[in-house]
Amino acid sequence: MNRRELLKAALAMPLLTGGMAGNVVSALAGSGAKLAGGVRTRVRPGDPGWPSPAQWDGLKVAVGGRLLKLESPFADRSSAAYAEAMKHLQNPFFIGDQPALTQTSGWAKAWTSRPSAYAVAAESAADVAAAVAFARQHHLRLVVKGGGHSYQGTSDAPDSLLVWTRHMNRVTLHDAFVAQGGAGIQAPQPAVSLQSGAMWIDAYDAVTTHGGRYVQGGGCATVGVAGLIQSGGFGSFSKNFGTASAALLEAEVVTADGVVRIANAYTHADLFWGLKGGGGGSLGVVTRITLRTRELPTFFGAVFGEIKASSDQAYRALIAKAIDFYQRALCNPHWGEQMKFRPDNGLQLSMVFQGLTQEQASAVWAPFLDWVRARQEYTFSRPVQILALPAQHFWDADFFRQHMPSAIVEDDRPNAPRKHMLWAGDHDQVAWFIHAFQSAWLPASLLQPQRQAELTEAIFASSRHHSMEFHFNKGLAGAPAEAIAAARDTAMNPQVLDAFALVIIADAGAPAFPGMSAPDMVQARSNAEHVGAAMDTLLQLAPGAGAYVSESDYFQRDWQAAFWGANYPRLAAVKRKYDPDGLFFVRHGVGSEAWSEDGFTRLA
Structure with a gap:
């Protein structure tokens, strides 16, 4: 051991x-x-301790009238709210604007999306502090929601009071930020401050599209900024820039005593450390974060394609070649995102790169693609494309509307902000009902030449049960020493430092909010069994592998x-x-x- x-x-x-x-x-x-x-039991509506109407009115006054009594738009099929929700069911921006909904509609045998009893639609840290104080005084179950992307259902709970920060979405750029208490100690540096209701598309639009710099955030554009930071946070280019939480310079947070605190390396340093990957909603309500920004590379780019093997034997050889190629050419700061291994003997490529031109990226891939083309047992079910674009346009909705509209999905509501887009590859997660979802960090030792045959066989055997995605950007093996050192000073599982990838195996069905058509539980049970068998097979090589808190099994053992x-x-x-x-x-x-x-x- x-x-x-x-x-x-x-x-x-x-x-x-x-x-x-x-x-x-x-x-x-x-x-x-x-x-x-301490408090032994929290109260629910109808309990003797539940706040009276007059007490709720008092809270409403304290938060400037921004107290909402919640009801799901799917509660009444004959209502206009139901029709409107069904119309925009595949629009994550619409769902995020509904305090009674979440981006995931539920998880088989785990949870379903049900609204809180009341919500404070906070517009300031003072509103949040008032809600926290009220919940503490009346022994209420308190829930916090910004982006509402939690797969595990942590951003909603029936019979609770919701702190909803969606309207706190201000973004402020700094040329020379110094954390509170750091004057004369910390050198001023470029940074961005984001209120906790902002989404990553808000951050990228301000920092990159209009500011010409880079901030390490999430891959999905509609994820909330505060939740991602508190979970640790990975983006497409984390193999170079590190985790999102490692870039945190300062946080404004309301703690359980209702006090608005500043947490950074100089004040409340222990709380600051805990917020960097310790999980959202456990230590306080984050109302603002400040992140360092970086110099923007000249180019960002992507590699897309699918390769099909004609036999199991050929697929084993393809897996072996892909793993060896990754270890030799791609396990470095330039590359991130995914290879997907499928039961139909297919290999799907969805990789990104930074700091390379299109010609340089093509040269990197040439040996692997030439090897595939030279063998009759392989076909390209989707031709491999290698594309690069000026990095400043990577999250520029207008640029994609003009040059590559199929790559994005827009907010289809009238008068929606033009910046509102998400990647088409993330669209299938909007309102999905999860059947199973598991993740595991795989150690870089599995890439050593003497272990690649074991890894190949494990991937092949696992793929007989279910598809699996290797998210290479969600492990820091191959990252710069600076990025690894910064991530070491966060609360995340230290396994991330030496992982070459986070493997994700998951399955889901159509949206199934309560009030809609019931989910297919027979199919959900079957999919969950296949997911479990696939992960169990793969983990025979890494039995102690940790999991990423935001992308993990609801039923995670030894969590x-x-x-x-x-x-x-x-x-x-x-x-x-x-x-x-x-x-x-x-x-x-x-x-x-x-x-x-x-x-x-x-x-x-």
Whole structure:
């Protein structure tokens, strides 16, 4: 057992055995007396402690009238709201503008998207602080939603009070930012401040399209900025620029006591560290983040195509060649995104690059493509295209409307902002109903020549059960030393530092919000079995692999170790300091062991 696995085992023993609840509750509460004095049960509508109409009116006054009583637009099929929601069901910008909806409609045998009882449509940190204070005073279940992209359903909960930050979306560029308390210590640097309701398309439009610089954010343009930072955060070019959370310079956050705090390297440094990958919604409500910006490369580009093998034997050889090619030519800061291995013996290429011209990128791929073309057992079911464009236009909606309209999906509502676009490849996730979703970081040691045959066979065997995606940009093996060092100073599972890829195996069905047609649970069960078998087969090579908290299994076993590894005890200490009574609850979030699955009952 190597040092990492020994450390992980030592961490897992007290947390993940039959005595897990008692051990972790004690660690989080600090003492049994503290637990005994804390809130044991949160209230629901109809309970004796539920706030009276007059008390809700008081909160409404405190937040400038921005208290909403929520109802799903799918609750009444005869309503205009239902018709409007069905019309825009595939528009993620519309869904994000509905406080009663989430970008994922549910997960088989796990959760369904149901609205909170009330929502504070916050427009300032003061609004957020008022909502937090109200929830604490009345023992309410509190939920936070910005972008609303949570696959695990952490951005909604029935019978709760929602802090909805969608309208807090201001973006401010800085030429010379210095964090609070850092004057004379920290050199001024270019940065961008984003309120927590902003989406990444807001950030890219301001920073890159109009500002000519780069900020490390998420790949999907409609993801919320604050949630991504708190989960760790990967974008297409993370293999060069590192994780999004590692670029965080400062955060404004409302803690459980209702205080608006500034967290950075100089003030509340422990909370600052916890916000960098410790998971959204567990330590406080982030209302603003400030991220460093970088010099923009001259070109961004992409490689798309599909190759089909005529036999299983030929497919094994194709997998082996692709893995060897990746290790030799692509495991470096220039390359990111995906190769997809499929049960039909197909290899789908969806790669991106930065800092190379189209000619240079073509030269990199020439040996691999020449090898494929020289063999009769392979065909190109989709011709390989290698394209480059000026990096400043990579998130420029007008540029894509003119030159490559099929690559994007636009906000189809009248008078929608022209910047509103998302990649067509992300469109199938809009309102989807997840059947199964699993992820795992694969260590770079699997790319060593002496282990590539094992990896090839594992990929082939796994692909007999289900397709799998290798997200190379979501592992930092091959990244610059600076990016790895910065990510090491975050709360993420340290396995990400030495992973060459995050493998994702998932399946989903059509949107299925409550009130719509019911999901096909027979198909969901079958898909989940195939996903599980595929991942189990692959993980025989990496049995201790961790998972990415935002893209992981709802039913993840040993989730503390999987999501955070050796960093979990330190995160638990931050939780104990800033939220000793557990006001902020996210299932499988830091400190959630102390509560029931729905977050309403404290475990003893």
